[in-house]
Structure formats: C-alpha cells, structure tokens
Amino acid sequence: MAVSYKKLFHMLIDRNMTAAELQKEAGYSANISTRMRRDEYVSLESMEKICRVLNCRIDDIVEFKKKKNHRSYLLMQYIETQISYKKKMGKDGIAAAYHSTYISLKKYIGMKSARKSDIRMEEINFSFVVGYEDYLNAQGLARNTINYYLRNFRTIYNSSIRDGFKPKSENPFTYIQTKPCKTIKRAINKDDMKKLSSLILPVHSGMDIARDMYLFSFYAQGMAFVDIVFLKKKNIRDGILSYRRHKSQQLIHIVVTPQMQGLIDKYANDSEYVFPIIDTSLSTSIYDQYRLALGRVNRYLKKITFRLNINVRLTTYTARHTWATLARESGAPISIISAGLGHTSEEMTRVYLKEFDQETLARVNRIVTNLL
Numbered sequence: 001m002a003v004s005y006k007k008l009f010h011m012l013i014d015r016n017m018t019a020a021e022l023q024k025e026a027g028y029s030a031n032i033s034t035r036m037r038r039d040e041y042v043s044l045e046s047m048e049k050i051c052r053v054l055n056c057r058i059d060d061i062v063e064f065k066k067k068k069n070h071r072s073y074l075l076m077q078y079i080e081t082q083i084s085y086k087k088k089m090g091k092d093g094i095a096a097a098y099h100s101t102y103i104s105l106k107k108y109i110g111m112k113s114a115r116k117s118d119i120r121m122e123e124i125n126f127s128f129v130v131g132y133e134d135y136l137n138a139q140g141l142a143r144n145t146i147n148y149y150l151r152n153f154r155t156i157y158n159s160s161i162r163d164g165f166k167p168k169s170e171n172p173f174t175y176i177q178t179k180p181c182k183t184i185k186r187a188i189n190k191d192d193m194k195k196l197s198s199l200i201l202p203v204h205s206g207m208d209i210a211r212d213m214y215l216f217s218f219y220a221q222g223m224a225f226v227d228i229v230f231l232k233k234k235n236i237r238d239g240i241l242s243y244r245r246h247k248s249q250q251l252i253h254i255v256v257t258p259q260m261q262g263l264i265d266k267y268a269n270d271s272e273y274v275f276p277i278i279d280t281s282l283s284t285s286i287y288d289q290y291r292l293a294l295g296r297v298n299r300y301l302k303k304i305t306f307r308l309n310i311n312v313r314l315t316t317y318t319a320r321h322t323w324a325t326l327a328r329e330s331g332a333p334i335s336i337i338s339a340g341l342g343h344t345s346e347e348m349t350r351v352y353l354k355e356f357d358q359e360t361l362a363r364v365n366r367i368v369t370n371l372l
Contacts, residue, residue, distance in 0.1 A: 005036045008061035011054065013088060026053045038162050073121035073165045076106060079156055092287030101152035108135045121165050124157065126172045133176065143181050151178040186312045187325040193218070195308050210300035212263050213275070214319045219259045221252070221340040222320035225297070229290050231274045236264075250342040 012022060023033050026049040035042050047058050054061070079102045086095035109116055112131070132153070136146040154173040161167060188196075197215055201208040217223050223231075226246045235243050241254040256264075269276040277293045278286050294316065301314040312318060320341070327337045 002039065002065055003041055004039050004063050004065065005061065007063055008036065008050070009089065011056070011061060013090075015054075018090070022050065022053060026050050073160055074118045075121055075124065076102065076109070076118040078121070078160055078163075079105070082156060082159065092285055096287070096291070097148075097152050098156065101149050101156070104136070104149050105132070105153065108132050111135065121157075121160055122168060124172055125169055126175070129153070129172045129176055147178045147180055150176055154178060186318050187321040188310055188312050188314070188318060190326060190329075192308065192310045192312075193322065193326070195310075196304070196314075199304070199308065206296065207300045207304060210297040211304060212266070213297055214301060214314060214316065216260060216263045216275075217316065217319035218323050219257055219263070220254055222323035223254075224320065225294060225316035226290060228275060229273075229277050229293060230286075232272050233274055234272070236274070245342045248342060252340075252342045 009019070012019060019033055019037075023030065026046075028046045028049055032042050032046050047062065050061060051058055079098055083095050083098045083102065086092075086098065106117070108131075109119055129150070133146060133150060136149055141149075150173075154176070157171075157173065196211060199211060201211060213225065213228060216228060217225065220228075220241065223243075224246065227243055230246070231241075231243060235241055236256060239256050241256050241260070242251065244251050254260075264274055267275050271278070271280070278289050280286070282289065284292075298315050301316070304310075305312075305314045324337050324341060327340065328334070
C-alpha cells in the first residue's frame with residue numbers, strides 16, 4: 001500500500017498554516033516533514049502529534065491506496081502538475097523557476113520534432129540532456145543561465161522518481177555540470193555613489209524610487225532587494241532593524257542610520273510594509289508584484305547609469321557589492337563585512353571582494369616594482 005499526505009497539505013492551505021509552523025507546534029523533526037513531502041511512512045506517534053494540533057483524525061490527513069504502475073510519465077505534463085502544486089504550497093519562486101524551464105524545454109522538444117509537444121520520461125537519457133545543453137548554448141545564454149535551467153530540469157526529473165517513475169537507465173544528469181560558476185561582482189566607487197545620492201529627480205517618480213531603493217540597500221549593509229520589498233514596519237524596533245535574509249534565513253540586526261530613517265519617512269504609508277511596493281488588495285500575487293518591481297527598478301537604474309555616465313551598470317545587486325567594497329576600502333576586516341552581509345562563510349564574502357583585492361595587489365605590485 002502507498003501512503004499519501006495530500007489531504008494534510010490541503011488542510012494546511014485551508015487553515016493558512018505552513019508546514020514549518022505545523023512542525024514547530026507539533027514538535028516533530030525536519031526529517032518527518034521531508035518523509036511526508038515524499039509520501040513516505042512516518043510513525044503513528046508523529047501522526048498523533050499532528051492530529052492533536054489540527055484537532056482532526058488520522059484519516060482526515062492520510063490516505064492509503066494501492067500503488068499504481070505508472071508506465072507512462074509525460075515530461076511536460078508532469079512539470080505542469082509540479083508548477084500547480086508549488087503555487088498551492090505558496091512556493092511561488094520555485095513555481096516561476098519551473099515555469100521558465102518548462103517554456104525552454106517545450107521549445108527544445110519542438111525543435112527536435114515539430115510534431116511533438118511532449119515526451120515520455122523514459123526518453124530522457126544522457127543524449128537528450130546533452131542535446132538540451134547544446135540547444136541552450138546555441139541561444140547565446142550565459143553559462144550560469146544554462147546551469148540554472150539544467151538544475152531545475154534535474155530537480156524535476158528526480159522529483160518524478162520520488163513520485164513513482166521508474167527509470168530504465170542510469171541518471172542522465174550524472175555527468176552534467178550544473179553548479180553555478182563564480183562571477184566577478186561589480187561595484188561603483190565612492191564618487192559615483194555621491195553623484196547618485198545627490199542626483200535631483202522628480203519626487204516619487206520611477207527613477208526617484210529606483211534610486212532610493214538602491215541607496216537604502218547600500219545604507220542597510222547591502223540589504224537585498226527582495227528583503228527591502230518584504231520589509232515590514234514591525235521589523236523596526238527602538239532604532240534597530242531586524243530581519244531574516246530571504247536567501248539564507250540568516251538573522252541580521254542593523255542600527256537605523258539617519259540616511260535610512262530619511263528614506264523610511266519619505267515613503268511613510270498605511271500598509272504593513274515599510275515601502276509601498278506590495279499591495280495586498282490587488283489580485284496579483286505578492287511574488288509577482290515583487291518580480292515586476294524588480295524588473296521596473298532595474299530598468300530605471302539602467303537609465304540612471306547612462307545619465308550619470310557611470311562605468312558599472314547599476315542594478316539592485318551592485319548596491320550590495322558596493323557596500324562590501326567600500327567597507328573593505330575603509331579598512332573593515334572581512335569577518336565584519338561577512339557578518340554585515342549575512343554571509344554564512346567568509347569565503348562567500350571574498351567572492352564579493354575579489355576584484356577589489358586584485359586591484360589592490362596590482363597597485364602594491366607597481367609600488368614594489370618601482371623600488372628597483
């Protein structure tokens with residue numbers, strides 16, 4: 001007999017409760033959560049804990065059924081169900097990643113055969129994956145973008161195996177490189193930052209908002225744009241801004257500076273958010289609102305780049321790199337910069353500072369060479 005916890009997850013959605021919240025209240029381990037997501041058996045004791053929290057019976061959250069022999073899994077059809085499931089679970093970011101990969105794979109399949117719009121999972125082998133990688137290369141995509149699509153494809157393929165698909169050959173991704181490549185981080189210098197902060201723009205215009213979000217990111221120790229968008233007023237208490245990084249869940253505390261407070265006051269509003277970017281009254285999901293705002297802000301920052309004749313293109317992320325670089329130039333040790341950025345290791349911070357360190361070494365080398 002196979003076990004399914006779909007009823008449990010549907011109940012959580014109906015009660016506006018996350019799996020993490022249930023885990024905390026019921027007091028079971030993360031391993032139990034993982035086993036339930038994979039529809040694997042868990043102990044009766046764990047089920048009883050969940051039922052006490054949800055005030056329900058076991059058959060309200062679990063169902064047993066005969067295992068089906070899924071002889072024909074279709075790739076595109078399976079991805080569609082995964083996208084729908086991720087959206088229901090509130091994982092809009094993963095759903096968006098799967099959707100972009102879905103579109104890419106659909107074009108690749110159509111290129112291979114004009115009469116095909118889907119393929120059986122059994123047809124996915126090493127040759128198919130390498131062909132897809134070659135197709136992405138032919139589109140002129142950056143290596144990290146290619147690896148992004150391949151990682152999503154691999155995750156979806158592995159998920160289908162957990163859901164019952166039985167591959168007849170070895171994993172087609174075994175020899176495929178999907179790890180992100182290190183890139184040189186870009187930062188602007190102190191003079192460009194001064195030009196940006198003193199730039200006169202129509203108040204609350206698109207360019208003004210974009211510039212202010214960039215400045216707030218810089219003032220707030222390189223806070224990521226996604227964290228700025230979802231920053232709530234309750235995150236600021238007694239002059240301290242506290243938040244968890246969306247990317248790593250690292251808890252960060254920042255003393256609110258006069259520059260930060262000035263921007264907070266400038267965008268004072270009646271919503272729960274510090275900045276009026278998310279509007280909960282709209283039918284558009286908050287994730288989609290964030291993605292639209294990200295694109296909009298970066299377009300305006302591009303215009304500001306040309307207007308100020310800055311050599312490095314401004315994006316929401318260069319503010320983070322700029323804070324790290326200027327902090328290093330001021331003499332701050334890497335350990336302090338790492339803590340400020342919310343990095344889990346100093347090695348991550350060194351990637352941000354790589355270009356700065358190279359320029360420093362070159363300058364020192366010129367000085368030493370000229371001594372001869």
